[in-house]
Amino acid sequence: MRITMIGTGYVGLVTGTCFAEFGHHVTCVDKDQEKIDKLLAGQIPIYEPGLDHLVEKNCKEGRLNFTTEITQAVGGAEAVFLAVGTPSSRRGDGYADLTYIYEATREIAKELQGYTVIVDKSTVPVGTADQVARIIKEVNPDADFDVASNPEFLREGAAINDFMRPDRVVIGVESVRAEEVLREIYKPLFLRETPIVRTDIKTAELTKYAANAFLATKISFINEIALLCDSIGANVIDLAKGIGMDGRIGSKFLHPGPGYGGSCFPKDTLALMRIAQEHGQSLRVVEATVEVNSAQKAMMVKKIRDALKGSEAGKTIAVLGLTFKPETDDMRDSPAITILPALMEKGATVRAHDPQGIHEAKRILPGGLYYAKDAYDACQDADCVVLMTEWNQYRALDLDKIRSNMRGNVFVDLRNVYDPEQVTKKGFTYTGVGRS
Template sequence: MNISIIGTGYVGLVTGACFAHRDNHVICVDNDEKKIDNLKKGILPIYEPGLEELVEINHKNKRLMFTIDIIEALHNSDICFIAVGTPMDEDGSADLKYVLSVAKTIGQNMKKHMYIVDKSTVPVGTADMVRKVIQDELNKRKSDISFEVISNPEFLKEGTAIEDFMKPDRVVVGTDNEASKEVMRNLYAPFIKNDGDFITMDIRSAEMTKYAANAMLATKISFINEIANICEVVGADVNKVRRGIGSDKRIGYSFINPGCGYGGSCFPKDVKALIKTSKENKYIPNILEAVEKVNNAQKYVLVKKVLKRFGHDLKGRIFAVWGLAFKPGTDDIREASSITIISELINRGAKIRAYDPKANSNAKNYFLKDKENIEFVNSKYTALWESDALILITEWKEFQSPDFEEISKRLKGKIIFDGRNIYDHMIIKDCGFEYFQIGVAE
């Protein structure tokens, strides 16, 4: 099939590369000329395992093309995916200006029947707005070209996005049109093992499904963190509690890892947007508001532990930080717990020596104004040198089985604050460390 994808961010680039890898002809469009030039050279704007290789091979075989010319892309495609950003507005709602701008351009330039697919995460009712904008532009042109608007939310996890796309748990398609349903079924046929994994529904339900999925996962994270905080005050161990409840098949182990809060481009933004949508429709989403409140507070838990141990004046203190990305497998620091934690420590006079396998560059750009107080190093052990304590924030694999003797040699103080509970506290204490976890009484 001939496909255009407007937006070469995380979703658009992964979607384009994966469709191209199944012998579709894909044109990815972006208005950032430098980004497009880099993509043509094989330089990607994001880190995602396996994506660079996928882009390279499909671009080389001319199945995947990059351009700033949206008109050319529209004229050479039958299906157009809108995959531009929907950043959070000041009031918490999703900002649709980029989505609607693309819709306007489509209406002004389409020459034949097209299927317009909303791939961006958008509030319920967005497809209706996209349809109206396109139709208004066609009316101005006095054109009777037909088109269909489809909702096809993405369920990609950063760090495993290629696998998620190639072997999806499910593909959700929202459409009121049988022809659209069959077009999408044929497009996704190479990726789907079972017919039941291709789920069709009305457009508004499809739009809601994306928000509901992310809100549910965010709820699980905030729930286990709430339980962790209760464990600390009553003298229980959340690591044991997690095993006790996760073994229940109705609950499972996914997304019940205690930690220092969720981040990224999806959960925080989507929870806020769903809260906003609810209130606009005069419904108070009590659970979602609690999820957000718990998560915001959870990002300060490690800071409180550090202050309890070292006092509120941290002048002269140096802390080694392992992990800056909001999760392993990505260089994304958007809404990451590391931002809150590092900022709070610096504000109290501390200096930071930080390391992340992939996110150092993004974090360095974020902390430009604090460059005198934070140093980014190229290895986990370098970060430890003469530091008063180690603070682990992101659970990258290379952090999970470190040489504790080496840590002991390099740290000024044998103190570890573990924001993801990845170590065995008995082993750590046998090595002579003071060890602070989430959800375990000190």
């Protein structure tokens, strides 16, 4: 099929490339000429394992193209996916900013030719599809189209596998024609017997928010339990195993740490709260999830401070990992954004390393940080090392070399990667999260 993807951000680029890998002919459209030029030259603007090879392959085989010209791209398409950004409103009220969605809708409305399915791929509030349909009818009253919702469930760092082998595909449609088009697009997944969950449009729009809020709630829950474990001398790792083996609960997302971040959980939990408020409802569990996550980051500052005997002033702290999770360069709402400035404000010197996130960190974090060439450089003359993000590169560090590089011996493991006994034997004082 002929597919047009509006937006070449994380969702648009991954989705468009994977559709091309399915065998469809995909044109990705973006207003940013510099980004399109780089993509045409084989330069990928985001870090996602395996994406560069798929882009190169499908461009060479003629199924994937990039352009800034919307007219030809939309006019010949059977499906147009809206994959532009929906960040939190600049007003800071938690509402999703739909400016880019509506701008893109007005542009594509002018170019529609023949029956076309307009698909919301971006995470959008309930009722957005209705507004998209209204705008198209206003701009092009003769357009033959349907609007559908097809939320994405991609994990950064594992997006290719998530797309090719999904747990399910959710399609929100209200016409047989639109459903047939989307089922044809996802037909390659039928061979793997991937469940296709057909819903009405509003249910599909809400499904993504509900899924992310539930996962965020599991994270905040185990983080609170970890703090309780710290207080009473229990072990949260064993506790998580004990509850995670219950099939009703499951083991995923029961890993304590410095709090969730990224492009989805922070903004989607806030947006879901606002959706509920607009309809006269309150989501107290989600509200508590947001509050706990904010408090967790502050508690990690205290944990580091306590490990340093009450003060970070004049101390050098090595920080390993800056992105919100491994296998991505995404710094959005990363715990490092909250924790590092707080330490620096109280007089700490920070030496940081991240395999992929340094470029973004330099743009977001305050000046004065030293960006190290590797983990061992970061630990040079440090009083304390803080493992912030569980990159594979940090899972088997030479602890003897780390210790010899350091001035102090404090090891703060905010991801519980290391065995406390192993670290202690190497001459460190160990601090984890929820581990006595």
